[in-house]
Amino acid sequence: MPFSRTAINEEQAHFSNVIQTFRQYAAYSLSANNRRRKDFFTLPRADQELLHSLRYKEKLAEVDRAILANAEFLNQIVVDPEIFGHELEGIDDPGVNDVPGDTQGPFHSHSHDHTHGPHSHSHDAPTRASQGHAGPEKKGRYRPTDFDMDKLRSTLKQFVRDWSEEGRAEREVCYAPMREALLQHFSDIPPAERHNLRVLVPGAGLGRLAWDIANLGFACQGNEFSHYMLLASFFILNRTDSVNQHTIYPYVHSFSNLPNNAAMLRPITIPDITPSSLPQGSNFSLVAGDFEEIYGADDDADEPHSGQWDAVLTCFFIDTAKNIVNYLRVIHRILAPGGVWINLGPLLWHFENNTTNDPSIELTLEEVKALARKIGFDISNERTIDTTYTNNAQSMLGYVYHAAFWTAKKII
Template sequence: MAPKLEDVEEEQRHFANVVNTFRNYAQYTLSANNRRRKDIYRLPQADQELLGQLGYKQKLDAADKAILANADFLAKIVEDTQMFGDEPNREDAENTFGEINPYNSLSHDDDLGQPHNHSHSDSHSHAGARHGHGPSQPARKFRPAEFDMDKLRSTLKQFVRDWSEEGEAEREACYKPMKDALLQHFANATHEERRKLRVLVPGAGLGRLAYDVAKLGFVCQGNEFSHYMLLSSFFILNKTDGVKCHTFYPYVHSFSNAPNKVSILQAVSIPDVSPSDLPAGSNFSLVAGDFEEIYGTESDPDEPQHGQWDAILTCFFIDTAKNIVNYLRIIHRILAPGGVWINLGPLLWHWENNTSNDPSVELDLEELKSLARRIGFEFSVRGSR
């Protein structure tokens, strides 16, 4: 079923607003840092002098430089958004968004050159986004809010986890057990057989787990909904060639609970591996859109889903469900006979106590396991039934 025009326009506006959040990072964040300067001058002169002796003002100056370095990095990510549709006019980007289509498949493989257009109408609530009021009404000028900037700051921190040496320990704790379970399940598969096994990674984020799975020789497709993640993963996977060629400062945004200046001003260089360093003939792609709408229906006859995936890896994903029953039902339905679902992550239900009138079903762990068994899953822990 074709998406409604108003839903497409809403997503176009939201995508343009995300791009503008990237481009407004410097102004917004420098202003926040300048607020700290103003607060100093509200103190008694003697207190100002004491803080000066501590080097507090110099720390603020260093933070400004780090923020500008971050802005340069973020500007590179949204320098070319043609992959996602027409480029918004930079001079009037807040008001005129053009025909932006952020639903193309992001392919990192010569064998996967066909883009797949997926659009969805079940949009999350986005601060600053406005529904259209018809062609006669001009779009309201968009100004990024704290909600938008918080998502951007979180994206910078996720770069640390997924693509830096500093994030290796966290990746090892999360991704390695999942990859080990995948290899164990298909331990008898030859190298050639592995190249035909299809692995899906919903909620792929910045794409590192999906990349690692592809590097193991599996056919791998990631799926992601967030435009912040999609823009950033496309940049790191398709526009970055080399190791440690981008440097940024992910911890400069808050001075709270910091042991020293070094921790606030820590520089991180990414990526720790070359994203183009995949085995010849690797089959690796990232599809943009809503998991339930893409994989839960058979709306695209050229891309069937039922029983097509040999493995599904969900990492910090299933608690994004509004209806966990449907999530599990879809996962079970699209798994091939003998396939495996590998899951890791908490049950921090994203929609619990939401203010947007979205449904939310919050199961505890025992209820979740019981539901999975009722849907048809069999549990295996470290190879034992």
């Protein structure tokens, strides 16, 4: 079904606002840090002297420098946003140290917005009106909201999880069991023939799990909804050509629950591997857009999905559903007979108690598995995996998910 002109205009406006959020990161974050300086000077002189002896003002200066380094990196990501096919009318000029790059990459575009966030791994609805996203008729510079900046800060933490050596332990707790289950299900297929097997990873984020699957020799496609994630994944996959090429400071935005300054100010280098190092002839792609709209729609003659996927891997994804029944129905429909669905994640229903009048069906884990069996899955290999999500490993606070893991075979 073709999109209306209103929907297209709204989409372009939202994308433009995301670009503005990237480009205004420095001003926003420096202002937040400057608030601490103002608070310092409101204190009695004796208190200021005590904090001065702790080098508090020097710490604030170091945070400023880290913010500027992050801004330089983020501005590189949006140097050429036109690659996604949107008209970016009224956008500010690119920021510092912009570099040109090629626009070739493993992307197809069916754009909408969906994002991962810290702890809640949120895939929030694009509530543009309620967040103050300007339509195309409203000219002038967009002012990002706290909500927008939280998405961007979460994106920096996603880089740690998916593409840094520091994030290896956290991501491998999740990704390793999923890779192992996939290999076990297709253990009768020689590695040289894996390219004939099609694997889908919805909610792909910055693309590392999908990259890992392609690196095993499978034909793998990731699907992502968030403009923040799509811009960032395009950059890391297509404009990064050496290990540890970029340095970011993802933990400088909060001074809470820190044992020492190093826990906040430490640099993280990315990527830990060269994304272009996939084996020759690898089949790897990313599709931008809503999972249900792309894979649940009536089959396109040029790109059919019904019964065309040998495996679907969902990691911290199924609780992004408004209607979990339809999510599972789509997964079942697109799998080939005997295909496998491998899942890992919690059930933090993202639309529960939403303020946008979106429907939300929230089930318990027991109910989700019962629903999956009724739809036509045989669930096996069940267990609980304790894991964090974009956690600062040196923080005094950490959230642990008791994530559900299973392998489910399509039987009807």
